[in-house]
Amino acid sequence: MNFEISESQLMIRQMCKDFADRNIRPKMMEWDEAQTFPAELFHEMGKLGLMGILVPEEYGGAGLGYFEYVDAIVEISKVCGSIGLSMAAHNSLCTGHIMMFGNDEQKKKWLPKLASGEWIGAWGLTEANTGSDALRMQVTARKEGDEWVLNGAKNWITHGISGNVAVVLARTGDLLDSHGISAFVVERGTPGFKAGKKENKLGMRASETAEMIFEECRIPASNLLGNVGEGFIQAMKILDGGRISIAALSLGIAKGAYEASLKYAKEREQFGQPIANFQAIGFKLADMAMQIEASELLINEASDLKNNHKSVTKVSAMAKYYASETCVRVATEGVQIFGGYGYTKDFPVEKYYRDSKLCTIGEGTSEIQKLVISRAVLK
Ligand SMILES: Cc1cc2nc3c(=O)[nH]c(=O)nc-3n(C[C@H](O)[C@H](O)[C@H](O)COP(=O)(O)OP(=O)(O)OC[C@H]3O[C@@H](n4cnc5c(N)ncnc54)[C@H](O)[C@@H]3O)c2cc1C
Numbered sequence: 329m330n331f332e333i334s335e336s337q338l339m340i341r342q343m344c345k346d347f348a349d350r351n352i353r354p355k356m357m358e359w360d361e362a363q364t365f366p367a368e369l370f371h372e373m374g375k376l377g378l379m380g381i382l383v384p385e386e387y388g389g390a391g392l393g394y395f396e397y398v399d400a401i402v403e404i405s406k407v408c409g410s411i412g413l414s415m416a417a418h419n420s421l422c423t424g425h426i427m428m429f430g431n432d433e434q435k436k437k438w439l440p441k442l443a444s445g446e447w448i449g450a451w452g453l454t455e456a457n458t459g460s461d462a463l464r465m466q467v468t469a470r471k472e473g474d475e476w477v478l479n480g481a482k483n484w485i486t487h488g489i490s491g492n493v494a495v496v497l498a499r500t501g502d503l504l505d506s507h508g509i510s511a512f513v514v515e516r517g518t519p520g521f522k523a524g525k526k527e528n529k530l531g532m533r534a535s536e537t538a539e540m541i542f543e544e545c546r547i548p549a550s551n552l553l554g555n556v557g558e559g560f561i562q563a564m565k566i567l568d569g570g571r572i573s574i575a576a577l578s579l580g581i582a583k584g585a586y587e588a589s590l591k592y593a594k595e596r597e598q599f600g601q602p603i604a605n606f607q608a609i610g611f612k613l614a615d616m617a618m619q620i621e622a623s624e625l626l627i628n629e630a631s632d633l634k635n636n637h638k639s640v641t642k643v644s645a646m647a648k649y650y651a652s653e654t655c656v657r658v659a660t661e662g663v664q665i666f667g668g669y670g671y672t673k674d675f676p677v678e679k680y681y682r683d684s685k686l687c688t689i690g691e692g693t694s695e696i697q698k699l700v701i702s703r704a705v706l707k
Pocket of ligand 1: 417450452453458483485487690694695
């Protein structure tokens with residue numbers, strides 16, 4: 329693996345840092361308090377190429393690789409996890425699914441709008457009663473002539489209300505048959521497709537999470553991605569890549585919390601000296617720094633595999649599991665280092681603390697990552 333940072337990585341890092349400082353930092357607490365999803369911000373991010381980082385240039389994307397993609401998510405998430413989460417879901421899940429499994433006509437139809445940020449994408453796998461156990465999903469699609477008819481509801485969907493287009497996984501065969509699920513593209517405004525309840529969350533509050541409801545929703549047969557029965561396998565492949573982006577989100581939040589804590593520890597004085605002088609605080613910072621670097625190495629390995637089209641299932645699960653648990657630990661220690669001030673909204677660590685927890689849950693919980701890793705090592 330080459331650890332050298334490329335020119336394009338340096339450029340993306342600086343661009344995202346400047347963008348986040350200018351357009352996200354001043355507003356993020358307001359969005360967080362009100363649970364505002366700043367759709368306009370994502371249109372702006374699209375103009376910078378951040379909504380189609382991995383999409384080939386011929387479909388309107390930036391045509392970059394996983395190292396640049398990870399760097400962009402890290403820099404944005406250092407400032408605000410919500411924006412990092414929405415960016416990751418848009419790029420890896422909805423856009424990624426169409427890019428990986430759509431035919432040329434489908435790619436030409438949807439990718440330019442998604443990559444430019446004109447449209448925001450959603451991806452619906454989870455349902456109220458089927459999260460980790462996605463194969464038991466209840467949303468169905470039946471074929472009628474040259475149309476598919478969708479029924480049921482998807483829950484916990486990022487951009488479930490504001491998404492202009494969604495990739496939806498639905499049952500087209502028998503319950504629990506991994507070849508009984510297919511993937512469809514559904515555009516907002518299609519009769520029978522509406523948004524349901526918006527979740528009121530602990531963290532990631534500016535990233536919209538909502539229910540998507542389908543009632544006799546008719547879509548053209550041409551909106552099927554790949555072949556009938558391939559949806560579940562497609563979704564698992566999408567999650568392999570998606571987990572790298574949640575690992576990057578975790579790394580960004582952890583770095584943000586660590587950098588704020590390091591600065592504070594050098595400034596805050598107790599007993600006549602900076603609290604950084606106390607070994608108890610120095611050791612916390614040492615653990616934080618080490619775990620962040622270890623997360624980064626796993627993410628780099630996963631990115632390298634992905635760029636080289638190699639199997640990434642085990643390493644992306646390791647990166648996601650390790651980086652997300654690190655993120656929660658680092659954010660928790662960050663609050664501890666800030667003491668009482670860390671428990672208030674005047675300092676950034678309470679938000680990192682609240683946002684961090686999503687990372688051990690979304691796109692497969694830590695327990696599910698351990699299942700994936702153990703299956704790979706026991707094979
Ligand atoms: C903010 C947010 C955004 C999201 N965005 C999306 C999205 O855009 N699209 C989408 O499809 N989904 C999305 N999700 C859903 C997310 O992927 C699920 O929440 C996640 O997969 C876990 O499912 P669950 O919540 O139903 O938990 P459950 O599956 O009910 O799990 C509950 C607990 O049981 C444990 N558990 C379950 N099965 C096992 C097992 N076999 N062995 C050991 N432990 C087990 C879990 O680890 C967990 O601790 C989002 C969720 C959140 C919170």
